[in-house]
Amino acid sequence: MTCLLLILPALSISADWEIGQLDNGLKVMILENHQVPQVSIATSIKVGGKNESDYFDGATHFLEHLILFRGTEEMTGEQLGAEMKKHGAYFNGYTSSDWTVFEISLPKENLDYALKIHADMLFRSNFPPAEMDMERQAVMEEINITEDSPFSKAYRSSLSTIFGSHPYAKNVLGTKENIGSIPRDSVYAYYKRYYAPNNMTMVIVGDINAGETMGLVKEYFSDFPRGAEAQDRYSEPPVRTEVTSLEIKKDISQAYLMMSSIGPMADSPDQFSLDIMATLLGGSESSRLWKKLRDEAGLVYSIGFAFNTSKYEGLLYSYATLDPARISEVEKAIDSVLDDVKKNGFTEKELRKAKNQIKTNHYISMERGLNVAERYSEYDSFIGYKFLQDYPDNIEKVTLADLNAAANKYLNTNSYVKTTVVPK
């Protein structure tokens, strides 16, 4: 059938952010969104796995748990949970290699409470040793989950090999040994050192008045002093000259394959081209890998391709579920698709299609206030919120020459890490 080169319009309404910075360095972004009578707050801290020494392996994520569930100077973890429940609050946190985020979402009339408890948790957490010991087991259970999940296992093993001594090689969850033994004083000192307002971006989205909210933020957050700038432990990833193969055996029913290589840093202009490339290679059922390996050859049960953006080097990877007997065949077929792209490039029609897909998905991801708060705080912690704000425009600016040059530069069929998780 004939496909018109349909160009999705930029959606016409712009959002009015109120953005400020307190004297102590806390960056505050506020967006009024009167869609539903709720308010969401997400605060990112510029610390993650990349800030840990071996001694602190997993401590940033463990600290996130302790802040969320194990109490402040004023209340125990149990009291904190009860208070949150009383105010109808959903609250959570998550940790990556680059950042940690804490979030709270609740009825708009409880904004004042939300800011007060958010300040307490971020700056006055206490987690006594006995409470901390109880939380160790929950983190170990979380480690168990990722150990059992075939894709998580493949992903973690790939990162560990491909990044070598680079901080992204570390498992953010740490090891059971370390989580079981790391002393409370060490974690508390780490917390006091890095949980400083100058390392944070707070994003508030909801059915609120931006000016009044900024006033409340000043009231609750101005008194906390500046602290040490978060120090990253960066080191170059190893140069890879050949394919490295890893095989893991588990009590599972099918094979899980991941083929990964290093991508550019977040500030690279190739970011947008690579998002388009990932979409065209494996982002949907009309993508090249899906069409060739799933539809035409029937080699896999499912297949995809992804590009993860991080502060430092990103990760490009294809992934598939398949019959274990077909791993070699599938590896060759994936290489063949990537080689074809490197040699012949994508087409203008494909470029237009990917732009339409990415932009619509971006708009969908911005429907929910909590998601907006999460994503803006995350991105601001490592590349700046403008990355997200300008994202649709920058996707639109990518030319076919940009896309094909990026594909040629980053697609790699002779020096990647191949990880398979196969049935025992």
Add this chain to the structure above:
Amino acid sequence: MKKIKQFSPIFLIAALILTAGFMGGCAKLSIGPDGYGKTTLPNGIIVLVNQDESTSLTSARILIGGGVLTENSDNNGITNLMIRMLMKGNDAMNASEITEQLDFLGATISMVCYRDYSAISFTSLTENFDSVMEIVSRSLMSPTLPDEELVKVKSEVEGEIKSNLDNQGQASNILFWKTVYGDRGYGLPVLGSMETISKITSNDMRKHYEKYVGGKNIIVSVSTDLPAEKLMAIISSRIGGIKKEGENVTNPVLKPEPEKNGFISFDRNQSYVFTGFVLDHLTPTEVAYIDLLDQTMGGNVGSRLWDLRQKEKLAYEIYSQYITNKYGAIFRAGIGTDTTKVKQALESLDREWKKLMAEGITSDELADAKINMKNSLIFSIDTKGGRANNMAFYECVGYNYRLVPELLALADKVTLDEINNFVKVKLTEDKIYTSIVGKK
């Protein structure tokens, strides 16, 4: 910044009462002050609409009644195959062209099968809604169900069945339903088994399609910024021509099994347990009770089950949940725990259920549950996709399609006596079923 506009409150928009008549007066849609409206097309399709001008996106769900309830142990998985195969070729486009064109329009689309229904859900920019509807409706009305595509879809499903087995939570969930209802109705896995799907032919699927896909068994829900008149013109022109005849399942045999415990053995680090009550179909007020009990037991940090994580060190993941079906409901707890702690986890869950059955909940717990219930309900409808899915689901399983707004109003009216009486009468020990996936 260029992004979807976020400022127009639905409540203001909803204040506008819009009425549209069209297609020779055959279907009329009135949008109420709350932004919702319902009408029925001449071919029996129920159309549910939420109007919301806050974004230039449109989300829709086309739901076919029946789901896994239409199946038996020989053809289990046929509904899931059918809903996927609908998008694998129609009288104008083959599978590849359909996928290509939908991706070109930037539409996100998914086909799912559940216990009471199968559905096609999609979201696109509103200006592309008609183009997406054209493709989807054509696939719905004149699917070609080609053999070569069936082979591919079966292979995809085979991978998904294996992925479910490789995930203890999924495996335990499937086991729970099987333990309750056996090898029939809600007890059958929605994907089917490798054995059953291997036997299903295109001809079987054509018969299944002819029997169940018809206006009388279809619900269409849309959350959109389109004016009512324009929306109804699109819907009528695209799906008004679907044949009227389409069966749904009535009076299925869903007697719970006498054996109340299921077990599957795996050699993994974590075990996964579900345990909870199997109930009859709930009235809207009873849904409010169960939602409040869910909030109290395990809906949030600080709830009763949370102590199994916080104090007893049994889990990373623990929660309660309720699932309302057309012919019943469940209210259960789920816990992922170290394989060495399953016995302790079961004892703790048993203790918490017994405490609930014996004492009910307190007035403080009820007050907390109300605010959390309302917050959760608002979360469930704060996107257009959420609203479209909710409307069609509730209409399908026997409630008012506006059940969420209804529950928001009901929450505050529930008294302690009412909810504890419900606990006493409905949550009895003989209704508890358990599934365990773990080491022997």
